[in-house]
Amino acid sequence: MEEKKKPPVKAIIQLSVSLAILGGALLTRWFYPEETRAFIRRYISGGLDYTAVLSEMGESLRAFVLGVPHPDEAVDNPDVDDLGAPPPDEAVDNPDIDDLGAPPENSQDGGVTLSNLGGFDAPITWVNADFLPSFTGEEDNTAPIPFGTVKPDKVDFTFYQLPFAAARPANGTFTSGFGYRIHPIYKDWRFHYGFDIANETGSDICAFADGTVAATGVSGSYGNYVILEHADGYVTLYAHCDSVSVSEGQKVSAGGVIARMGSTGVSTGPHLHFELRRGEFFLNPSLYIDIE
Amino acid sequence: MTVGKLRIRAGFVLLVAALVYLDEGYFLWIVFGAALLHELGHYIPLKLFGGRVLSLELSGGGLSMEHDARSSLGYGKELFAVLMGPAVSIGFALLFSLRDGMITERVAGMCLAHGFFNLLPMRGLDGGRALEIVLESNGVSSTHTVLRTVTVVCAVALGICCIALAVLYRNLSLPLALLYLLMLQKPEKAKIQ
Incomplete structure (x- = not known):
């Protein structure tokens, strides 16, 4: 009262x-x-992406409940694995490639590290100073990879002569390369199995080469994604799309628009996460696409 | 502001303002969704047992429920109602984790974190409330002293972890989370957090 x-x-x-x-x-x-x-x-x-942490927890829980490997532990992408073994092509060694996948030069000028966390692509996005002008983190991205770090089993740094003409999958700023990165959350070295190109939401995502749409879908870490199957067992993946404009089984041509850039899945900004596989092995897509 | 049994504190509005401003990836909605599921876990058994919800309070500490379970239901049923909150959170986390998808993964992660966080034996959290009920029902006269001691020990341990991680990773959100915990340590009546 x-x-x-x-x-x-x-x-x-x-x-x-x-x-x-x-x-x-x-x-x-x-x-x-x-x-x-x-x-x-x-x-x-401190750069920690809590939504990514939540996704990571959800993925870990699913791995625990369903008894399946956690995506970070399993380099295999079942959607891609089902697409066939690599052809017995003649490989051409490229002496210029660092087997440990050093970070790209344009990621070393003070810019790190909004992150995408989760998914086997270890999607850690390096963001250069132009992309994040206000960030002045002190992470040392040029630190040597710890002694004993090895190349992941399913990574192939070999340069192959592609049996088809290739097109750039998106225009924009190259923000993350293929290879080891310091994880912005765990602060350890992890492997990035593709490269990232950032641009505005809705920007065109184009087919890397002539091929067939093997799968489209939505994944927790990848968001909306497209998987294309090309000649001779080459496979490309386009992740974090805002929308997808092709459907499974559809034929596509190199450079044809297949999706729009977005920030779906575990992503902190609109970008394309692009992967190139030859059978079960991840290739460095930077070797086949002019990223400048 | 009070609307019927619902009491809205200024701290809640500030919390919403901060989350609205900083929200990314539906984080705000996921937090609210997880909190709502958690409170339903308390509310449903309370109503089933015939308990009365005296008020619902939205404060800077989140959503809390004042009830008369202890006087009307007894220790056993109150303990059940208290533990059903974290149980429902963890149950929904398991449920959501079965479905692959960006939002479901995040909801699963938030429910899991919410469930386990509330099980900490600290005053203001479900774990602390459960500990209090167990001690009181067993006639422990120094219930509040024990609870305060356990709370302080947990708070200090969490504080050390928060500060260490904040220094190591320059992450201010952890000390902020510690402040949030300390904020919950106000003396309060029979509440389910």
Whole structure:
């Protein structure tokens, strides 16, 4: 009864101020650029992507419940694995390739590390200074890979003569290369099985080469994805698409639009995660596409 | 602000404001969804046992429920209702994890974290409430002292971990989470968090 007698002025003021702040947050979110929020998020969380952590927990739980390997442990992508063994092509060694997949040069100038976490592609996105102008992290991306680190079993750094003409799968900023990276969350070296090209949502994603759509779908880590099967057992994967414009079994031509760039799945910004496989082995797509 | 049995604190609005502003990847909705499922885990057994929900409070500490379970239901049923919150959270985490998909994975992760976090034996959390019920039902006279001690030990352990991780990874969200925990340590009545 005593509480009722007191005029709740203090509570009203508190609530009013809080509602004003909430309104401000909504308006600010609407009118101010994403970079501002990203800046605050990074400085609060140290670059840790909590949605990615949640996805990782969900994936681990599924692996535990269903008794299947965790995607990080299983390099195999079942969708891709079913697509056939590699042809017995003649391989041409490329002496220029670092077997340990050193980080790309354009990722070393102060920029790291919004991340995509989860999925066997170990999708750790290197973001260069142009992409994240406000971030000045101190991670040493040029640190040597720890002694004893080995090339993953299903990675093939060999350069093959492709039996078909190849096209660039997307235009934009090359933000992440094929090879080992310092994981922005676990701070250890992990392998990135493709490369990333960032551009605006809705940008064209094109077929790497003539082929057939082997699969389309949605994955927790990949988001909307397309898998194309090309001649001689080559397979390409296009992940984090905003939308997919082809369907399974459809024939596609090199350079033809198959999807739109987006940020679905475990991703912190619109980009294409592109993988190239030859049978069960991941190839370095940078060797076949001019990324400059 | 009070609407019927629902009490909304300014801290809740501030929490929503922060989450709205920083939200990414449906994080805000996932948090609320997980919290709602958790509270349903408390609410349904309470209603089934004939208990009364006195009020629902939305505060900076999240969603909490005030009830009369102890006086009307007894220790056993109250303990069941308290533990059903984390149980339902973990159950939904398992359920959501069965389906592959971006949102379901995140909901599963949040439910799992929410369930286990609430099992910490700290005052203000379900684990602390369960510990309190067990001690009281066994006639332990120093229930509140024991609970306070366990809470302090947990808080210190968590605090050390938070500070260490914050220093190592320059991650301010962990000390903020610690502040959140400390905020829950206000003396309170029979509540299910």
